[in-house]
Amino acid sequence: MKGLVYRGANQYEVRDCVLPEIQSPTDAIVQMNHTSICGTDLHILKGDVPTVEPGRILGHEGVGAIVSLGSAVTDFFVGDNVLISCITSCGTCAACRKGMNSHCATGGWVLGNVIDGTQAEYVRIPHAINSLYKLPGNIDPAEMAGFSDAFPTGMECGTLNANVQPGKSVAIVGAGPVGLAAMLTSKLYSPYPIVVLDKEDKRLELAKKLGADKVINVDAFNAMEELDSIVDGKGFDSVMEAVGTPTSFDLCQKLVAPGGSLANIGVHGQKATLDLDHLWDHNISMFSSTSMTWTYIKQLHKVSKLGWSIQSLFRHFSGFSKRAASNQHYLRTVSWISSCTDIICERHTNVTTISRLSVLRYFEGLSSIPNGAQRGYLEGRNFFLIASVTRNYQRTKVYRCLFQVCQSCYNLCN
Numbered sequence: 001m002k003g004l005v006y007r008g009a010n011q012y013e014v015r016d017c018v019l020p021e022i023q024s025p026t027d028a029i030v031q032m033n034h035t036s037i038c039g040t041d042l043h044i045l046k047g048d049v050p051t052v053e054p055g056r057i058l059g060h061e062g063v064g065a066i067v068s069l070g071s072a073v074t075d076f077f078v079g080d081n082v083l084i085s086c087i088t089s090c091g092t093c094a095a096c097r098k099g100m101n102s103h104c105a106t107g108g109w110v111l112g113n114v115i116d117g118t119q120a121e122y123v124r125i126p127h128a129i130n131s132l133y134k135l136p137g138n139i140d141p142a143e144m145a146g147f148s149d150a151f152p153t154g155m156e157c158g159t160l161n162a163n164v165q166p167g168k169s170v171a172i173v174g175a176g177p178v179g180l181a182a183m184l185t186s187k188l189y190s191p192y193p194i195v196v197l198d199k200e201d202k203r204l205e206l207a208k209k210l211g212a213d214k215v216i217n218v219d220a221f222n223a224m225e226e227l228d229s230i231v232d233g234k235g236f237d238s239v240m241e242a243v244g245t246p247t248s249f250d251l252c253q254k255l256v257a258p259g260g261s262l263a264n265i266g267v268h269g270q271k272a273t274l275d276l277d278h279l280w281d282h283n284i285s286m287f288s289s290t291s292m293t294w295t296y297i298k299q300l301h302k303v304s305k306l307g308w309s310i311q312s313l314f315r316h317f318s319g320f321s322k323r324a325a326s327n328q329h330y331l332r333t334v335s336w337i338s339s340c341t342d343i344i345c346e347r348h349t350n351v352t353t354i355s356r357l358s359v360l361r362y363f364e365g366l367s368s369i370p371n372g373a374q375r376g377y378l379e380g381r382n383f384f385l386i387a388s389v390t391r392n393y394q395r396t397k398v399y400r401c402l403f404q405v406c407q408s409c410y411n412l413c414n
Helices: 039-045 143-147 150-160 177-189 201-209 223-230 246-255 296-306 333-347 353-367 372-382 395-413
Strands: 002-008 011-016 028-034 063-069 081-084 122-125 132-134 170-173 194-198 214-217 236-241 256-264 285-288
Touching (some): 150 177, 170 246, 177 194, 177 201, 177 236, 194 223, 201 214, 214 223, 246 256
Parallel strands (some): 170 236, 194 214, 236 256, 256 285
Antiparallel strands (some): 028 063, 028 122, 081 132
């Protein structure tokens, strides 16, 4: 299979990796359909996370379908579409019993950290019963990639830790996916105003579109004056740091009001200074944690029953290889090109090498265009466009095989 492998600070590559296997009765093997890049992955690539060793497949977010189960996994079935928790938990150790899943004695944040992660075609999930969530049938699996980490982290480490309350002011520093998730989940508690800060105007525009009452570019010359004017110089009741840099943490300390709460969400790879000489008498509360992932069920319920949509949070969609990077859909090019070709040639061993290459080029052509999987599906269904490849063989069988493969690709990419 293909996987995105960390090679050291500022080095990574997509390469062939060994398929994962069941190692424990509590394991599950999941075929990845959609995955996403976390800010933590970017910190890893910068060399900020020493626990990640070169050779590790990155990623701890995503959704997929179960293809294999350990003998002790009784709550799932092969073929189930599942959400993968960013935190692996056994559910029985002392930490898990206290609700601190991220400190599980045999789990925690392990995917893409100390074991291979989700940015691959397949992934092994330890403690599957407590680390996978079956997806309701009425929601888009692609959207659920954002619920592996961004939304539970935004809600638990941001909204709840910052003690967001009705009518209270909120400032969120960082308008990335987690910062926006913190903003959206904060709105459930009816605070006012919600102010989002970032350096990128496009992110701020999206924050405004999603419901921020005010957005401010922190690089603006009058940013602090504008922030003070919003709260009459009194500071914000709830402040969230969603970047992970000393500068952003310092800004949060300046923004928190006496009696307020400061919640750190960001992953810090450098030392940040705590200004106790200014804050010791402010009666503030400060929290810093990873997600415990106990809000998954509540949030999946909101998506399923209330029609929550997070599609607007996604700005870039790409396939697994650079060839498909500009495609508007999840064209997992590396896997489905090779599988299409291999399946056709495996089932019809008299296909020559030349014909095999022709099939490969055909699918590569589809992968390089928008809607390539859909087009492959339609062309396979109509049984016409590869006549030159199959004219010397039993056409009906090969066409039927091609159609089935194209249909699988279509379903995978949608």
